[in-house]
Amino acid sequence: MDSSTLDLAILGWTAEEATVEECRAFGGIRDDGNVVRIPHRMASIPCRALERLEELDAGEAGTSGDAGN
Numbered sequence: 001m002d003s004s005t006l007d008l009a010i011l012g013w014t015a016e017e018a019t020v021e022e023c024r025a026f027g028g029i030r031d032d033g034n035v036v037r038i039p040h041r042m043a044s045i046p047c048r049a050l051e052r053l054e055e056l057d058a059g060e061a062g063t064s065g066d067a068g069n
Contacts, residue, residue: 001049006056008049012036 001008015023015035023035038046 001052006053008046008053010036010038010046012038012042 013036015037019037020029020035023029029035
């Protein structure tokens with residue numbers, strides 16, 4: 001997680017073309033985007049990062065009153 005922007009930086013492998021095409025059909029891919037395959041053994045990492053973001057957001061809610069906006 002980038003601590004200055006709270007963006008997630010995810011390590012993975014570029015997905016094969018069949019998966020990329022399936023994603024395009026499902027919802028499209030931005031021109032500056034890509035499809036990344038996260039191996040099963042690493043799947044808990046983004047889950048933990050998202051949980052941490054929720055904790056940080058909840059902490060800010062107590063001070064600013066507009067968390068999530």
